[in-house]
Every structure is written in C-alpha cells, then in structure tokens.
Amino acid sequence: MPGLDPLRGGAARPQGRRKMRLRRARGLMCLALPALGCTALTGSPAMAQGASDPPLWRGLTVGAVEVIQLAILAGVMGAALLSAIWLIRQRARIAAENVALRTRVAELSGALARSEALLNLKDQRLVVWPGDGGRPNVVGELPAESGAPLERNTFLAFGRWLMPRSASALDRAVAGLREKGASFDLVVETREGILLEVQGRKSALHAVVRFLSLSSTQSENARLKLEQQRLAADHQNLLGLINALDMPFWLRDRAGRLKWVNEAYARAVEAESPGAAVRDGLEFLPTPTRDSLAQQHLNDTIFRDQVTTVVGGDRRVYSVTDFARAEGSAGIALDTSDLDGLKREFESTVRSHADTLDQLTTAVAIFDAEQKLKFYNQAFQKLWDLDPGFLNGSPENALLLDRLRSGGKLAEQPEWRRWKEQLLAAYRSVEPEEHWWHLPDGRTIRVIANPQPRGGVTWVFENLTEKIDLESRYNAVVQVQSETLDNLAEGVAVFGSDGRLRLSNPAFRTLWRLPEKLANGDVHISILKAACDSVAKESPWGDFVAAVTGFDDERRDSHGRTELTDGAILSYAIIHLPNGQVMMTFVDETDSVNVERALKEKNEALEKADKLKNDFVQHVSYELRSPLTNIIGFTELLALETTGPLSQRQREYVDHIGSSSSLLLTVVNDILDLATVDAGIMELDIGEVEIRPIVASAAELISERVKEHGIRLEIAVDDAPFSFHADESRIRQILYNLLSNAANYAPEDSLITLSARQSEDGVEFRVHDDGPGMSQEVLRTIFRRFEPRTNGGRRRGAGLGLSIVKSFVELHGGTVEIETGEGRGTTVICRFPIAPRGMRAAAE
Structure with a gap:
C-alpha cells in the first residue's frame, strides 16, 4: 500500500508464514534434542522480544534449514564432548579395578595353594556339605592304617568302616549339624581299632565335618574319653532302665544316707518326686529291716531277705537285695505279693488235683523225669495191692514192674526185658x-502212658473188665429186646431226625394194615402217611410228620387216640428220644374203650350217689348239731x-349222757369239717405256731384218757424248731386225733410217744x-371215711379221725405217712413245711 515500508508492507504475509515455520521447527528441535533445551532455538528472552522488534531483524534474514542444522551441530558436539569425558573417567576406574583384582587373585591363589596343601595332609579328611543340599565334597586323606576308605561313597557310609556304636553316634551328630546347626566334637573308633577325632561345624553356606588322626598321647586321651563316653552312656541307660522299672531302687552314700532313688521308690514312699524322697530322707524299708541289713553288711556285702511293708495302705511282700561296699550301697526290692499268692494258689491247686485224683476209681501214677514215683492214688494201690511203704519210697518204674512180675500180678512175657x-x-x-x-486173674487193663512236657510220664490204668462184661451183656440185652419188640402186641415205630423209619415191629404193620415192604425198608414218613391216611377216619399222620420233621426248640411228648375205618x-x-429220634407206640384199645364207656356210665351213677350221700350227711349233721348242743347244755x-x-x-x-353227747358232737364236727374240705371252702388261719406250747396243749387234752388205762405219754421236742407257720387250732386238732387214735390201740401200761423234730424242709411230728x-x-383203707375198725381198740368210732388228719395236713401242704x-x-408221721408257699383250698 502507498505510504508503508516496502519491506514491511511487501513482506508482511511472508513474515507471518516464516514465523509459523520457525515455531514449528523450534518444536521439532525440542523434541529431537531435549538435551540442548529449547533455548538454543528460541533464543533468550531478548531474542524472543527482538523477534517482535522490527528494527533488529529488519536487516537479517535466517532460513529454517540453517537454524535446524545449527541446532543439530550444537547438540552433536555437546554429546560428543560429554561422552568423551565419561569414557576417560570410566577407563581410569576400570584400570584401577583390574589392578586390584589381579592383586586379589594372586592372594587367593596363594591361599588356595596353602589350603590345598593343608587339606591334602595324610592325617585329616574333610567332608563339606553345601547349604543348598547338594552332594558333599570330600577333601584330604587319612592314614591307611586307620582303615578309612579312599573312595568317596564308601567313606560317607560310616557304618562300613566305623564301629557300630561310633557310626551311630556320628550319624546322629551329622544329622543334628546339618538340620539344626549343632556343632560337635567326637572320638570315633574304626573297625581297625584306630581312634579318630571328629569335629563338626556349620557356617552360613556349608556344613563341615573334619576327621583327624591322633598321636599316641592324643589317642590314649581320646580312648579314655571314648571309654568315659561309653561309661556315661551305659550309666545313663542303666539309670533310665532302673527308673523305668516298677521296682523300688536306691543308692546310698558311705554314711548310709539316700543318694538317688527311682520313680518306683518315690511312689512307694508317697513322695512327690525321687528328688523329694532323697531330700526328705523317706525310707522304704522298715527300721528293723535296715538294722538287720546294716548288721549283715558287716560280714557280707550282699543282703537278701523277704520283707513285709505297707505300700499304698496295703501290706505287701518284697524280696529285697542290697549290695554294699566301702563307697556306699545299692538296693532293689521286688514285689512278690502276687507271686506268693500264685504260689499258694498253685500249691492249693496241686493239692486239690491230688485229692481229686485220689477220689477217682481209675488208677493213676505219676513218675518224674528220673522215672521215680512221685504220686499215686488209692485206686492205684488197690489195683495192684502194693505196700504203701514201698510206694511212698519213690521206687523207679522198672523196679515197680519187677515187683508186679514177681508177685504174679502181670502176665508172663516171652521176652521180659525187651517188653519192659x-x-x-x-x-x-x-x-x-x-x-x-x-492179667493172670482175668482182669483186662487199659494202660495209657502220657508223657509230660517237663519230663516224666503219667500212667493211667483203667480196669475195663466190667466194661467188657457190660458190653457183652448189653449186646445180649439188645438181642432180647429185639426179640421182645417183635413179639409185642403194641405197635412200635422209631423215626430218625431225617424222617426215615429206623425201627418197627410186626404189630405196627398189622395195626395200620401196611405191606411188609413199606415197614421193613428205609421208608420216609411221608410215604407211610400216604399209605395210612386212607385207613383212619381222621388221620393223625399230619401231626406225626410235624413231630418227626419239625424244628421246634422244645420237643414235647404227646398222645392221642384215632379211629380206623373198620x-x-x-x-x-409220640415220644421224643434223647438222640433226636422219635418213637411212636400204638395200642389197640377197641375193647378197653367199650369197657371204659361202661365204667364211665357206672362212675357217673356212683358220683350221683356219693353226692346224695354227702348232701344227706351235711343236712343231718347240721340238723343234729343244734339238738346235741342243747343236750350237752342241759346235761351240764x-x-x-x-x-x-x-x-x-x-x-x-x-355223766354217761354228757360223754356220749360230747363224742357225738365231735363226730358231727368232724363230719362238718370234712364236708367243708370237700366243698373247697375250708380256709386256714395261718400264723406263727410255737411247737412246744401246742404239743403240751394236745397232750393235756388226752391226759385224763391215758391215765385211765395206765398209759404213759412221753414228749420229745428237743430237736424241733421254735415255731413254724400253720393254723394253730387245726394243728391242735391233728395232734389230738393222733393221740386219741394211739390211746385207743395202745395196751394197758404201755407207752405213747409224741415227738417233733426239724426235717430237711420243715417240721415232722411223730x-x-x-x-x-x-x-x-x-x-x-386206713384213710377212708366211715370205716371204723376195732382191730384191738377199746372204742369203735366213726372212722373219721385219720381222715381229718390227712385232710388238714394236706391243706397245709404237708404229707402223712404210716409205719406199722x-x-x-x-x-x-405228719410233715409240715416251715413256711408254706401256698395253701390248697381243699385236700385231694
């Protein structure tokens, strides 16, 4: 645009792009060269600030490639420098370590040479077990005269070249060393008699056992040490054994004080422990025994005696043995109480056996191992009729045989010496x-010679003369019985436990209409049942089969009756025999049954007549009793x-009217008593009856009557018990009736005896x-009613006295017997139980 700096205006957009490339390159360098840091690319803060300052960078233009190359170069140079420094230092350190290691190797080589020189000496050998459980190493060598083998495995088998005691001790010590780290020092003996010293030690990584040969002095000391070890082991074993014995044992010093006792001694004196028994001086032996022991030790070192003492509250017998020397004494006590008891029991058993053998009818003679007679019973002496003095002299068996031969009691033998x-x-x-x-006198003797385990022979002489005679007579009897059985009219059949017919007679076949082939053969009872079922109207053979082949635990005999079709x-x-067989008998009772029926009809008629008689007697008795009572009353x-x-x-x-009325009243009372007994309503008032008063009372009732005829009455009750259980009034009535009966038949000026005594199961009156x-x-017919007999008597009674006696005695459970x-x-004789278990309601 016009008016702006051409550099700034024309390069504004490229300048922004260049900054973005610089930032991107700076980030990559930071990632690639972290050791150099990002400041090498970004510069200082001033540079960063200058980057945004147009006047500083206006005249300088740097490309991104140049910056990257510069950064890489700077990083490589810095890393190379640092690596060189580190390498120089490491090389110096390694050189120093190599010098130290060469010095250490030289020292270890010298020590190893010295160790190998020491280990390879002829007087020692080492066994080294590594800690990881690997195989042991064996180094060194022992002298050849020691008997130690050179071969490694044989050397480690200590039992092959060491004495058994030494090998066992060494094995236990090595096991303790390896498992628990327990060091040891032992002296072992080879099978050649050479002593070796064995030392066991354990380090952190190894267990080492060293075998050393000894010089003569060392060997002698080691031998003494080994002997001392053996003696100490034997001493401990002996003390352990003695302590385990159930016999009190003690050791005393020269002053006689207890020095050591075992557990049995402590238990015997009731001490807490053996040490407490020694500390408290508890003595096992009584004072008299200790005095006797000390007195005998003055002349003899050994004391033996049987001592009785109290142990645990029981008196026991001990066999005491005590040995004394100048240094002290030792003693032991053996409990022989049970042995003495067994000895007495054995002696008692021997005497009992001798007494038993002496009572036998079989002759027995016992000779010892020297063939001398030690025992004989009476049957032996009687069998040979020998002098007891000769037998008691313990003669030899050969001499006894010669004496029997010379007395003509043995049969002559063709070769006597050889036979003997x-x-x-x-x-x-x-x-x-x-x-x-x-024998020459006709006897047959069975002689049994039974050798004894400890020597000697027991001779048994069984006289079989009577047995042989009985066998011959038995065979004859069997033949006679067989003939008798065949000729019996009664049918007999015997079946075995298997159900087969064993024996039968012709009457059996005839009664059951059996063919001869069935009764003579070994026929099963089922076949006989099939043949006989058709003969009887209601066949009992099913019961016969059950009785013969059944398995009942209780075999009961039975009987019955059957009617045949004819x-x-x-x-x-049916009778069960002891040998498991069953016998059946059959009787033809056709005629007897007909007679029985007729007799039953007659008996029924007689019973009706007897009932009418009893009813009449009872009615008349009751009707007579009241008038008689009135007559007696008015007469008095x-x-x-x-x-x-x-x-x-x-x-x-x-007076005549009164006596006759009293007699008649007695008869009426007797009739009423008998009627009560027959009716079964008689009850006894059982109580304790004193014998002497009841006998005196009965004698007083008859005293006037016997005096009239000069008859003396003697009473003997010294052997009688004091009392027994019965009805007192009925006992008095029984005695009165007996005395009245005796007074009626006793002659003038004679004697009547009334006695009572103790019998086996009760009381007996005579x-x-x-x-x-x-x-x-x-x-x-003495006990029948209403049958009076004079038979020399003075009075003719109603014949009820002894009937009353019998009825009342049997009501008490007793019996009546007459000796005449x-x-x-x-x-x-009237016998009564002392205490009847149960009374019958009426006499039979």
Whole structure:
C-alpha cells in the first residue's frame, strides 16, 4: 500500500508464514534434542522480544534449514564432548579395578595353594556339605592304617568302616549339624581299632565335618574319653532302665544316707518326686529291716531277705537285695505279693488235683523225669495191692514192674526185658501210648502212658473188665429186646431226625394194615402217611410228620387216640428220644374203650350217689348239731349242785349222757369239717405256731384218757424248731386225733410217744404206740371215711379221725405217712413245711 515500508508492507504475509515455520521447527528441535533445551532455538528472552522488534531483524534474514542444522551441530558436539569425558573417567576406574583384582587373585591363589596343601595332609579328611543340599565334597586323606576308605561313597557310609556304636553316634551328630546347626566334637573308633577325632561345624553356606588322626598321647586321651563316653552312656541307660522299672531302687552314700532313688521308690514312699524322697530322707524299708541289713553288711556285702511293708495302705511282700561296699550301697526290692499268692494258689491247686485224683476209681501214677514215683492214688494201690511203704519210697518204674512180675500180678512175657524196654520207651516219646494188659486173674487193663512236657510220664490204668462184661451183656440185652419188640402186641415205630423209619415191629404193620415192604425198608414218613391216611377216619399222620420233621426248640411228648375205618380204635403216643429220634407206640384199645364207656356210665351213677350221700350227711349233721348242743347244755346243768341233788346212779347216767353227747358232737364236727374240705371252702388261719406250747396243749387234752388205762405219754421236742407257720387250732386238732387214735390201740401200761423234730424242709411230728399194728389190707383203707375198725381198740368210732388228719395236713401242704407192722406198733408221721408257699383250698 502507498505510504508503508516496502519491506514491511511487501513482506508482511511472508513474515507471518516464516514465523509459523520457525515455531514449528523450534518444536521439532525440542523434541529431537531435549538435551540442548529449547533455548538454543528460541533464543533468550531478548531474542524472543527482538523477534517482535522490527528494527533488529529488519536487516537479517535466517532460513529454517540453517537454524535446524545449527541446532543439530550444537547438540552433536555437546554429546560428543560429554561422552568423551565419561569414557576417560570410566577407563581410569576400570584400570584401577583390574589392578586390584589381579592383586586379589594372586592372594587367593596363594591361599588356595596353602589350603590345598593343608587339606591334602595324610592325617585329616574333610567332608563339606553345601547349604543348598547338594552332594558333599570330600577333601584330604587319612592314614591307611586307620582303615578309612579312599573312595568317596564308601567313606560317607560310616557304618562300613566305623564301629557300630561310633557310626551311630556320628550319624546322629551329622544329622543334628546339618538340620539344626549343632556343632560337635567326637572320638570315633574304626573297625581297625584306630581312634579318630571328629569335629563338626556349620557356617552360613556349608556344613563341615573334619576327621583327624591322633598321636599316641592324643589317642590314649581320646580312648579314655571314648571309654568315659561309653561309661556315661551305659550309666545313663542303666539309670533310665532302673527308673523305668516298677521296682523300688536306691543308692546310698558311705554314711548310709539316700543318694538317688527311682520313680518306683518315690511312689512307694508317697513322695512327690525321687528328688523329694532323697531330700526328705523317706525310707522304704522298715527300721528293723535296715538294722538287720546294716548288721549283715558287716560280714557280707550282699543282703537278701523277704520283707513285709505297707505300700499304698496295703501290706505287701518284697524280696529285697542290697549290695554294699566301702563307697556306699545299692538296693532293689521286688514285689512278690502276687507271686506268693500264685504260689499258694498253685500249691492249693496241686493239692486239690491230688485229692481229686485220689477220689477217682481209675488208677493213676505219676513218675518224674528220673522215672521215680512221685504220686499215686488209692485206686492205684488197690489195683495192684502194693505196700504203701514201698510206694511212698519213690521206687523207679522198672523196679515197680519187677515187683508186679514177681508177685504174679502181670502176665508172663516171652521176652521180659525187651517188653519192659518197649514199655519204658514212653519216657522218650512225645505222643501218648496205649497198651492192653490181660492179667493172670482175668482182669483186662487199659494202660495209657502220657508223657509230660517237663519230663516224666503219667500212667493211667483203667480196669475195663466190667466194661467188657457190660458190653457183652448189653449186646445180649439188645438181642432180647429185639426179640421182645417183635413179639409185642403194641405197635412200635422209631423215626430218625431225617424222617426215615429206623425201627418197627410186626404189630405196627398189622395195626395200620401196611405191606411188609413199606415197614421193613428205609421208608420216609411221608410215604407211610400216604399209605395210612386212607385207613383212619381222621388221620393223625399230619401231626406225626410235624413231630418227626419239625424244628421246634422244645420237643414235647404227646398222645392221642384215632379211629380206623373198620371201627378199630388205636391209642398212640409220640415220644421224643434223647438222640433226636422219635418213637411212636400204638395200642389197640377197641375193647378197653367199650369197657371204659361202661365204667364211665357206672362212675357217673356212683358220683350221683356219693353226692346224695354227702348232701344227706351235711343236712343231718347240721340238723343234729343244734339238738346235741342243747343236750350237752342241759346235761351240764343237771350236773350242777345248784340244780338239785342227784343220786349216785343218776349222776352216773348224767355223766354217761354228757360223754356220749360230747363224742357225738365231735363226730358231727368232724363230719362238718370234712364236708367243708370237700366243698373247697375250708380256709386256714395261718400264723406263727410255737411247737412246744401246742404239743403240751394236745397232750393235756388226752391226759385224763391215758391215765385211765395206765398209759404213759412221753414228749420229745428237743430237736424241733421254735415255731413254724400253720393254723394253730387245726394243728391242735391233728395232734389230738393222733393221740386219741394211739390211746385207743395202745395196751394197758404201755407207752405213747409224741415227738417233733426239724426235717430237711420243715417240721415232722411223730406219734407212736405199742399196739398190735396194722395189716396191709387195713393200711390200704386206713384213710377212708366211715370205716371204723376195732382191730384191738377199746372204742369203735366213726372212722373219721385219720381222715381229718390227712385232710388238714394236706391243706397245709404237708404229707402223712404210716409205719406199722404186726408186733411192732404203729407210727404216724405228719410233715409240715416251715413256711408254706401256698395253701390248697381243699385236700385231694
């Protein structure tokens, strides 16, 4: 435009573009050469300010390419300069380090040479284990006389060239060194007897074990050290063993004070610990035993004795052994209480066995390992009839055989010496031997020689003479029974547990109409059932099959009756035999059944008649009781003086009426009692009955009657218990009836005895009289009612006395027994239980 600076006006737009190019170039240089910074391109702030100052740049024109080239040149020159400086310095440092390293290498080479010279000496060898668990290195060499192998693997197997004890100790020490870092110093012994010192140490990276050979002095010291280690180990082992023993053990010093005790000692004296027992001086042995021990040690170093002491509140027996020297003593106690008990029990068992063998009927003789007799039972002495003095002298077995031969008690043998040697060979045998001797007197002896584990032989002599005789007689009996069975009219069949017929007789086949081929063969019961079902109207063979082939735990016998189609009636019984077999019997009861029916009809008629009789007796008894009571009452009233005077004859009549009425009332009461018993309504008033008072009461009731005839009554109750449980009134009535019966039959001026005593299960009363006794016919009907018999008696009663006695005794659960005979009187025995478990309502 006119009026403007041509440079400024014409170059305005190019100037703006040039500035944009400069800025873009400056940014690229800043990215490419960050080390030089952006100030090299942009210039100082003054330059930046000058860029906008037209007058400064008006005469200077710089291209973008020149600026970039200038910047690159300046950056390259600066980097080269810096690199040169750094290289010079690094080279100087590396040269110094190389000099130091050459010096260090020289020093290490010298140290390595010296170390190899030391390690390769002939008197040491090292084993080095790296810390990373790699293979160990073995350096050095031991003298050849030590026996250490040169080969690496063999050397590391310490058990191959070291003594077992040393190898074991070294293995444990090496394991502790490698795992826990525990250093060690040991003295080991090779199999050649050479001692080596072994040292184990561990560093941060290695574990090293060093083996050193020793000089003579060092070897001697090492041997002493090794021996001391062995003794110390043995000492600790012994103390550990003693401490583990369940036997009190103690050590004493020369003054007799406790020095060490084990755990068992502490438990025995109830101490908290062995140290507490030693500290408190708790003694296990009683004072008398310690005094005796000290006294004996004056003459002998060893003390042995059985001591009794209290341990844990129990008295125990100990076997004490104590050894003493000048430096001190040691003792141990073994608890022998159980052993003594076992010994006593063994001795008791031996005596019991000897007593048992002595009671056997089989002869037994026991010889020891020296063939001498140690035991024999009575059966042995009786079998051979030998002198007990000879047997008690423990004779030898050969001498005993010679004595039996010389006494003619053994059969003569063709070669006696050889026979005896064969017999005595049992002492060298292991298994039992058996012989049969046929004696000259006809006896047969089974001889068993049983060798004993500790030597000796037990001889058993079994007399089989009777057994053989019994077997022959048994066979004869079997034959007789077989013949008898075949000729029985009763049918018999025996079946085995498998259901097959084992035995039958002809009557069985005949009764069941069986063909002979079925009954004689080994036929199963199912086949017989099929054949017999058609013969019976209601066949019982189903039950027979169940009884024979069933598996019931409880085998019960049974019986029954069946009717055949032809009208015959068979009664059968099923009997289970002990050997698992089943026997069936069949009886033809056709005729007996017909008779039974007739008898039943007759019995029913008799029962009706008996009922009518009982009803009549009961009715009459009750009807008679009231009038009799009135008669007795008025008779007693007439006998009183207040009623009025009576003549002597009238008074005799009144007394006669009174006695007769009382007798009749007694009969009526007895009838009523029997009727009550028969009706089953009799009840007993059970209580405690004292025997002596009840016996005295019954004797007093009969005293007047026996005095009339000069009869003495003797009572014996010393052997009787104090009391028993029964009905007191009925017991008095029983004794009164027995005494009345005895008084009726006892002769004039005779003796009646009433005794009571303790029996096995109760009380027993006996009444004896010296009367004429009873015949068997009278004895069979003695308890029947209303059958009076004089049989030499003074009175003829109603025949109810003994019936009442029997009924009342059986109501108490007791029994009545009569011992009698012509010319020896009669004894009635009544037995009662002490405490009856249950009473029957009525006697049978």
